[in-house]
Amino acid sequence: KKTSLEPHQVEEDTTISRFRQYLRFNTAHPNPNYAAPVSFLTSVALSIGLQVKTFEFVPGKPVLLLTWKGSNPSLPSVLFNSHLDSVPAEEDKWSHPPFSAFHSPEDGKIYARGAQDDKCIGIQYLEAIRNLKASGFKPLRTVHVSYVPDEEIGGFDGSAEFVKSKEFEALNLGLVLDEGQASPTDEFRVFYADRSPWHLIIRAIGAPGHGSRLYDNTAMENLMQSVEIITKFRETQFDVAKAGHAALSEVVSVNAVYLKSGIPSPTGFVMNMQPSEAEAGFDVRLPPTVDPNLMREKISKEWAPASRNMTYEIIEKGPLRDYKGRPLMTATDDSNPWWSVFEQAIIAAGGKLKKPEILASTTDTRFMRQMGIPAFGFSPMTNTPILLHDHDEFLKDTVFLRGIKVYEFVISSLSSFEEASQQKL
Ligand code: MET
Ligand SMILES: [Zn+2]
Ligand SMILES: [Zn+2]
Numbered sequence: 001k002k003t004s005l006e007p008h009q010v011e012e013d014t015t016i017s018r019f020r021q022y023l024r025f026n027t028a029h030p031n032p033n034y035a036a037p038v039s040f041l042t043s044v045a046l047s048i049g050l051q052v053k054t055f056e057f058v059p060g061k062p063v064l065l066l067t068w069k070g071s072n073p074s075l076p077s078v079l080f081n082s083h084l085d086s087v088p089a090e091e092d093k094w095s096h097p098p099f100s101a102f103h104s105p106e107d108g109k110i111y112a113r114g115a116q117d118d119k120c121i122g123i124q125y126l127e128a129i130r131n132l133k134a135s136g137f138k139p140l141r142t143v144h145v146s147y148v149p150d151e152e153i154g155g156f157d158g159s160a161e162f163v164k165s166k167e168f169e170a171l172n173l174g175l176v177l178d179e180g181q182a183s184p185t186d187e188f189r190v191f192y193a194d195r196s197p198w199h200l201i202i203r204a205i206g207a208p209g210h211g212s213r214l215y216d217n218t219a220m221e222n223l224m225q226s227v228e229i230i231t232k233f234r235e236t237q238f239d240v241a242k243a244g245h246a247a248l249s250e251v252v253s254v255n256a257v258y259l260k261s262g263i264p265s266p267t268g269f270v271m272n273m274q275p276s277e278a279e280a281g282f283d284v285r286l287p288p289t290v291d292p293n294l295m296r297e298k299i300s301k302e303w304a305p306a307s308r309n310m311t312y313e314i315i316e317k318g319p320l321r322d323y324k325g326r327p328l329m330t331a332t333d334d335s336n337p338w339w340s341v342f343e344q345a346i347i348a349a350g351g352k353l354k355k356p357e358i359l360a361s362t363t364d365t366r367f368m369r370q371m372g373i374p375a376f377g378f379s380p381m382t383n384t385p386i387l388l389h390d391h392d393e394f395l396k397d398t399v400f401l402r403g404i405k406v407y408e409f410v411i412s413s414l415s416s417f418e419e420a421s422q423q424k425l
Contacts, residue, residue: 006108006398015404016110016397018044019123020101023112028099032085034149038062041122041147048130050145057161061149065167068129070142070415076174077142078414080407081364082122083151083158083179089113093391108397115395117388118179120403121379122147128407139415144171151364154197154317159364163371175338175414176368176375181359182384187352188406190342191359191377193329194366195249195285198295199315202226202304203279211272220261222308223278230254230282230303249360252295253285287358288327292320317362319370328369332356336374337419345413349406351382361388380406 025037038054041064045052051067064084070077089098096102098113112119125145150158162168183189204222209215237251261278262269286292296314304312322328332339346353365375380403387393 012103013397013401015123015127015401016103018127019120019400020103020110020112022119022123023101023110023114024099026099027084028086028088028113029152030088032149034060034062034084037084038064038147041066041126044126045145048126048133050129053167055162055165055167057165058157061157063149063158063162064147066126066145068133068139068143068145070139072140073142075141076172077144078411079144079146079171079173079176079368080121080125080411081146081148081159081176081178081368082118082125083155083364084122084147084149085152086114086117086119087152087389089393090391095392098393103397109394110397110400111392111394113393115393116182116379116381116384116386117393118379120381120395120400121179124380124400124403124407125411127404128411131404131408132412137412139412140418141174141415143411143415144173148364155364155367156318159367160318163367173368173373176365176373177410177414178363178365178368178375178377180377180379181361181388182379182381182386183354184383184385185354186382187354188346188378188380188382189354190332190346190356191365192332192356193288193327193369194359194362194377195253195287196320196328196366197317197362198284198286199317200254200282200284200299200303201279201313201315202282202299203277203311203313205277205309206274208276209274211274213274217309218274219276219278219309220274222310223259223261223280225308226303226310227256227259227280230256233298233303247357249358250287250289252287252290253283253360255283257281257283285360285362286320288320288329318366322370322372324372328366330365330369330374330376338374338376338414338417341413341417342376342378342410345409346406348413349409351380351406378410379403 026033042052045066053065055063091098096111101112103110148158180189180191204219206217206219206222234254240246240251241248258281261275263273263275299312304310359377363377368375381399384399
């Protein structure tokens, strides 16, 4: 096979075909197909010679666990996690159907919902293990690979159940790797914390009346005042980041995702009636450094004050603190011996590593960190635009294949790490 050509210019690699096969399962919410990808991954895992177990902590929501036993299984093991599910895609706004995994012969881009988030790593883990096995490598520590459901809707029936199980405890984990985010530059990105999501719903009520009247305290007026206050807060946070005082992931983000009011009519809305109820929904993300109680206070006093006939609901999507009450952060200094092993593995793979970051979005690592297990977020995608949850999500074949090489270094280094004393967390 000619190696001077880019992968998309030669007959398609079987590795790429497996990636595309995995991408073609429609795992989008609200009805993700879990059975088919789990059976596909199972057969790939068996062909590599991994042990396979499936758990259903919640019926119909499988957790697939693959195991490559180490020569010293009494040492804490390493887990490589990814999620099976995807967010939906607005198909008519995509250049190629989101579950077709179109592979462009021109530039090697593979288009699919999940190409970056996060089916790439799900296949890369397996291909890296396949290659390591073929090279004769034997891990010292046991390596586990897990595929979990429902991450995109909060992970409550997935990782949250998994980490509470006796099966999870029996894994005796020393370290977890999970998804990260693409890097637009040639530096790899690694994440030591996530922001925690809150779904905030604010509701206003007010006197209804004729659409022509000017009077005080309508539901819409109450709601829109709050929207203005929240927009100002959003600006202050954004300005801190724009001024370079913090990364975007180090401030609180609040983004309106819906506004709901009006009295429906067959042609739209009744226009000459002022509605008596109005509601807005926001995606709020809190960095681990922020005090959630101060945010709660702000919401109740400024964003949805009872004095303006407002109520609110905060739906906390997961834990904010670990089992000892500490913010969910993994150390990236000498206090965490895994850190330098990981860092060295990237360097050995010929990669450059950006300073560790807080992830702007949220992953299942918060459930692992909650248990006191160190976890890094990492998806080896350099020179790639950040397209998670966007239209035309893609990953270039060459980037995907390089990621497998990177994981060969990462998996072999982490699983060979000898240090006997375990990090005390
Ligand atoms: C609703 S929990 C968060 C799930 C998803 N990974 C996100 O960051 O949006
Ligand atoms: Zn993801
Ligand atoms: Zn996602």
